[in-house]
Amino acid sequence: MMGHEVLEQEFKLAEELGKVRDEIHIKVEELSVYYRKRLAISNINIEFLKNKITAIIGPSGCGKSTLLRSINRMNDLIPDAIVKGRVYLDGVNIYDKSVDPVAVRAVVGMVFQKPNPFPMSIYDNVAFGVKINGLTRNREELDRMVEDALRKAALWDEVKDRLDAHAYELSGGQQQRLCIARALAINPKVLLLDEPTMSLDPVSTAKIEELLYKLKSELTIIIVTHNMLQAARVSDYTAVMMPNEKMVGTLIEYGPTKEVFTNPRDKRTEAYISGKVG
Amino acid sequence: MPVVYSLGLFIAILFIVSLLIYIVATGSHRLSWSLLTNFPSSNPREAGMLPAIYGTLWTVGLSTLMSFPLGIATAIYLNEYSGMEKLRSFLQINLNSLAGVPSVIFGVVGLGFLSYTLGLGRSILVGAILLAFLTLPLVTVSALEALKAVPDDLRFGGYALGATRWEVIKSIVLPRALPMMLTGSILAISRAMGEAAPILVISGLLFIREVPASPLDRFTVMPLLLYNWISRPQLEFRELASAGIIVLLLMLILLNAVAIYLRYRLSRRR
Numbered sequence: 001m002m003g004h005e006v007l008e009q010e011f012k013l014a015e016e017l018g019k020v021r022d023e024i025h026i027k028v029e030e031l032s033v034y035y036r037k038r039l040a041i042s043n044i045n046i047e048f049l050k051n052k053i054t055a056i057i058g059p060s061g062c063g064k065s066t067l068l069r070s071i072n073r074m075n076d077l078i079p080d081a082i083v084k085g086r087v088y089l090d091g092v093n094i095y096d097k098s099v100d101p102v103a104v105r106a107v108v109g110m111v112f113q114k115p116n117p118f119p120m121s122i123y124d125n126v127a128f129g130v131k132i133n134g135l136t137r138n139r140e141e142l143d144r145m146v147e148d149a150l151r152k153a154a155l156w157d158e159v160k161d162r163l164d165a166h167a168y169e170l171s172g173g174q175q176q177r178l179c180i181a182r183a184l185a186i187n188p189k190v191l192l193l194d195e196p197t198m199s200l201d202p203v204s205t206a207k208i209e210e211l212l213y214k215l216k217s218e219l220t221i222i223i224v225t226h227n228m229l230q231a232a233r234v235s236d237y238t239a240v241m242m243p244n245e246k247m248v249g250t251l252i253e254y255g256p257t258k259e260v261f262t263n264p265r266d267k268r269t270e271a272y273i274s275g276k277v278g
Numbered sequence: 279m280p281v282v283y284s285l286g287l288f289i290a291i292l293f294i295v296s297l298l299i300y301i302v303a304t305g306s307h308r309l310s311w312s313l314l315t316n317f318p319s320s321n322p323r324e325a326g327m328l329p330a331i332y333g334t335l336w337t338v339g340l341s342t343l344m345s346f347p348l349g350i351a352t353a354i355y356l357n358e359y360s361g362m363e364k365l366r367s368f369l370q371i372n373l374n375s376l377a378g379v380p381s382v383i384f385g386v387v388g389l390g391f392l393s394y395t396l397g398l399g400r401s402i403l404v405g406a407i408l409l410a411f412l413t414l415p416l417v418t419v420s421a422l423e424a425l426k427a428v429p430d431d432l433r434f435g436g437y438a439l440g441a442t443r444w445e446v447i448k449s450i451v452l453p454r455a456l457p458m459m460l461t462g463s464i465l466a467i468s469r470a471m472g473e474a475a476p477i478l479v480i481s482g483l484l485f486i487r488e489v490p491a492s493p494l495d496r497f498t499v500m501p502l503l504l505y506n507w508i509s510r511p512q513l514e515f516r517e518l519a520s521a522g523i524i525v526l527l528l529m530l531i532l533l534n535a536v537a538i539y540l541r542y543r544l545s546r547r548r
Binding site: 072079105106107109110114116117119128129132179182183186 | 363429431432433434435436437438439440441442445449450453454
């Protein structure tokens with residue numbers, strides 16, 4: 001009996017230590033985004049932890065992608081989008097006037113819903129970011145970085161003999177891994193994924209999920225997904241967003257994935273997860 | 279309804295084919311190298327179109343050098359830069375009206391402003407500038423369509439890697455849009471080659487005995503020479519005109535073939 005209690009104590013201690021070690025990487029404060037003066041998401045406060053995978057789930061139109069795009073300032077590219085609030089990356093507010101959005105995007109990579117390789121060779125796709133960010137001028141170094149990125153994206157073995165082939169010759173799943181490799185090539189600190197497996201078959205999807213799991217030791221990963229099973233499979237933390245009565249996206253729940261799925265605090269989360277909403 | 283459509287197409291093709299048959303039938307026996315290498319003459323047996331061929335190549339070539347970069351730059355500005363939607367649609371409406379201005383008006387303005395006020399004379403340069411303005415809307419609109427056909431996904435993909443707007447345009451958007459831009463531009467060049475009215479105002483119906491040597495020389499172009507020949511009373515000159523039309527058509531076909539080849543090459547390039 002005694003032994004059991006001691007063990008319990010040990011577990012708790014370990015858990016506490018784990019909590020202390022978890023470092024906040026991105027802190028979103030009072031974030032609201034307007035599209036053409038229409039409020040899309042309102043007053044979002046959330047902290048994303050370093051080297052964890054956080055899933056953002058919720059029904060269509062709840063503002064998941066909007067929140068994601070606020071983290072690398074992609075909303076700036078949408079005409080008439082207004083972003084209010086603060087997003088701290090390693091303690092720096094990326095919406096500060098002194099911050100160049102282009103520089104933010106070199107540190108926070110992004111993968112999109114539909115694979116969007118550039119119309120060029122496999123090699124050039126991966127080398128593109130390295131070149132424009134001036135990471136190397138040395139050809140051998142560039143070769144090495146391209147290989148490295150393709151290996152990390154678990155694509156190297158499939159393409160090593162045809163790096164000069166056009167990217168469009170790859171299958172959809174391979175194209176999406178190429179897009180991940182492209183993002184990884186410039187060594188980002190954060191990787192944002194906006195429903196990356198939406199257009200892919202289950203095998204390709206499984207490959208990408210496995211890949212994300214391996215990558216989290218190097219990166220902070222935030223993934224928007226429609227697929228709740230996917231969120232449960234890959235993520236450490238889960239944020240649930242829901243449109244309110246005025247169709248404005250709000251954050252209703254955030255916590256460790258296991259807790260959110262098994263013991264949600266908000267009734268709407270429970271309804272959504274059990275398939276009654278959305 | 280399909281019957282009506284195909285009937286319309288049939289009538290149009292019939293019309294073009296009968297014109298072609300007529301021209302080939304009346305002109306083919308007058309085709310010869312001397313037609314290309316001789317100077318115009320009052321003797322139809324000796325008359326050739328060398329200065330007109332030179333004039334056409336000069337004016338169309340120079341006008342392309344002006345309209346192509348200008349048109350593509352305009353399209354890039356309109357599609358990629360101008361943030362204000364109202365300004366963009368205003369400029370686009372103006373562009374379309376420019377395309378609708380009768381070409382002879384361009385000639386009159388060119389003669390008054392470029393030839394006399396600026397003192398450029400009735401030169402190749404003035405002709406080229408006119409043709410450039412005449413084809414600019416065509417080049418711009420086709421370049422604009424080509425840019426619009428580039429999916430935004432690709433642009434976002436570039437931005438997400440920390441690319442600046444210009445890097446995205448230069449490395450991703452333009453390579454993708456170029457083949458389509460080229461096709462539109464070649465169509466514009468084809469139109470410039472066939473224009474007679476504005477050039478007529480500038481150069482007059484000139485009997486040129488020399489090959490133009492510089493952009494400031496006086497000149498004539500193929501459509502004008504053909505116009506001249508057709509309006510003469512002798513049958514031989516009219517046959518000569520048909521032969522000249524065949525030459526002009528062959529040049530246009532060649533140009534289009536080059537465009538198709540370039541588009542094929544560029545769209546396969548990595």
